[in-house]
Amino acid sequence: MSTTTVTYLADYRAPEFLIEKTHLTFKLHEGYTDVNSQLTIVRNPHSTHADHLVLHGEQLELLSLAIDERPLGVGDYQITPQNMTVHNVPERFVLQCKTRIYPEKNTALEGLYRSSGMYCTQCEAEGFRKITYYLDRPDVMSEFETVIIAEEGTFSTMLSNGNCLSDTVHAGKRIVHWHDPFKKPSYLFALVAGNLVCLEDHFSTQSGRQVLLQIYTEAKDSDKCYFAMRSLKKAMRWDEQTYGREYDLDRFMIVAVDDFNMGAMENKGLNIFNTSCVLAHPASTTDAAFQRVERVIGHEYFHNWSGNRITCRDWFQLSLKEGLTVYRDSEFSADMNSRAVKRIEDANVIRSVQFVEDAGPMAHPVRPDSYIEISNFYTVTIYEKGAEVVRMLANILGPEQYRRATDLYFSRFDGQAVTCDDFVQCMEAVSGKDLRQFCLWYSQAGTPQLHISDSYDAARQQYSLTVRQHTPATPGQTEKQALHIPLKIALYGSKGALALVIDGQNKGTETVLDIYQDQQTIIFEQVAENPVPSLLRGFSAPVKIFYAYQLAQLQQLILLDSDGFCRWDAMQSLMRIALCNAIDGKDNHAEQIMLVDTLKQLLADHVSMDVALLACMLDLPSEQYLASLYDKANPTAISQARTQLQQQLAIQLQPELLGCYQTLQDKIQGLFAPAMAARSLCNRALAYLLHINDARYRNLAQQQFTQVNNMTDQFAALRALVHAEHAGSIAQEALQAFYQQWQHETLVVNMWFQVQVTRPWGNVLQVVHELLNHTAFDARNPNKLRAVIAAFANQNFASFHDRSGKAYQFLADQIADIDQRNPQMAARLLTPLTHWHQFIDEHAILMRKALESLSQRELSKDVYEVVSKSLMN
């Protein structure tokens, strides 16, 4: 890494040139690929007058260059590691450029690369510049034509965006010609060539057009595409019904690849997916993975409008497409499955991952104002917090106005590259609301904290809530302003929700308080008894709530609240108080009694409850979340407290857990929502029971492991055994049997890796070292890195935070190695070390030391940015 350049939003300038047409020819050869490009370039009438053209280009071998057929000589252009400058260009011209690239040597998985034999591309965000010289920025939108040429008989499948114009053989070469009629930025370009099989189906759109749907995989996976296809059709219908958005090409293709840095990519008409987000079969795929497939299929499909038809002006606007699309996929999932559970899952990610990011050295606003490497900004803040911001807008407007506002957005900006402000302006235009203060959600980093206090005046029958808001400083942003926060609430009395009267107006039993100021007091009238407030219903804003609940009040909400999220949240609070007392060395007897009593009631009554919700309510708050509640957390105390509470609950709830497990056994067959919910509850119960050192429960798990025919139950049994400290040889045998059975299914082998490195007891670092040497491990495959290294560092709190600090240094060493091949993956694996500031000095010092050891090395831009920011702040 020679120099680091920082890119600033404030420096944005419109492009000086535009590319009307892009004509690409790929000649695929064993060992290298030649790319011929013909770009029809015109000066941007809206920009300053420049007489030289600066194109992006990295790691390219230039073979020839011409303008309007006139070859250019060395004096006509200049090349640096990042750019090519062509001097004195005319107003309008065709630039012809030949470059050579080496896909087989591309281990960064950005640009054109090979994944188990097939060729594929990944161009977002700035990968296209590794294919050819180009204006590789999202506000340059062009019409693409692509010709792929390969030796006849080498590849059955040769794909690019749009429609196939011709597919011919000439002089021993196969030549396939594609054309995408929609203008798009280069990051949406895609090419695939390989020997693949294809599942086909059709979809007829709301206006009656027939669309050909294709999912391409390697032959061995041909039986695992049916669910993805069904999900795709559901997503297409949902987007028509919910947003009025219809698909626009005659063909929609999905390709599954093994080696992929992310989940999937929305290339126009040719989505490329990580196999983990598209393949699914009940025997080899868990329910959670099925749901992920449905969600990601939806996500990438929805990008066709929110991202492709309307794209981002610059990468600072990334959340314009990602926040909106995550909100869309989240609503899609909620409509297809349990809405309450989906909301809980989303809130959980925001709380235990996004809040942590927001409190650390990498904190950034939903619309950042600077970056060194844009790849580092595909974060939970851009995606998940961005989605919460859109959700708040949707709730502020209400369904009818929100729909009109998105209609306006899609029609006003179709075919353009725009900003987050453009999106919000559509919301303002339709609703007439002033959203200027709301826009701070885009520019201000950090998590707002709401401190809420209340008082009840029995004589006046008045109840008042006082809300104070405060956002802690984040790196580079010390002054924070008050935000517009929609706080949805209800008040519970002894017999249920109370009517809400504010300023003489009856608001029903649930209302949104618009919090605008640093401090606000709201008075409720005609309140006949001192109520329990139900706060932040439906997780109405991504904020932290501080309100001093009494245990009995929490129990009341857990049992009675009509809002699923609030029931779960009240349970989390009860568990949190019990855990924090234990962590702080205080007595938590009263909390434990209350917890056991409440859980007994819920489990005994499970038939009358939303089973999926009940399953969520059994989960203790994560260690990461607990750590985030402290200025300086002691990881050992946190892990111990959590394990002990798990054991205590298991012992005291034994009959109820076992009863639940047994009575639900006849409801767990099939792929439908009720069966999935029953499985999730049974498997949580089983995991609890295995915390008890009792052969009966081990046998139960072993029996489940050997007898079931679906991956959810088989893997849950395996996990319960492997994670139980006393399961000894039974667990070892199960692990071996599992590997024997599934060694030919890469995705299942990844689960086998993951279950071992997340084991909450013993010397797991040793296990990690052994697995890194296992024949099935491959350090070039991102899914394997995630299954072993990321799973260990992110999901094994106790072992990662071992007092010796060995695991910290292990991670740093791995990252240094991975960085040589795949900088994006290396930078992403760093996240757990960036949280050093959360922990007591003993740990913080060792974590910093590991980071410092990295900073001594030659680093990619990606890793450099994360390491340097972490050590600075």
Ligand code: PHE
């Ligand atoms: N744009 C992709 C998505 O969110 C994510 C992605 C980013 C994939 C960068 C690859 C590279 O759907």
Ligand code: ZN
């Ligand atoms: Zn996306």
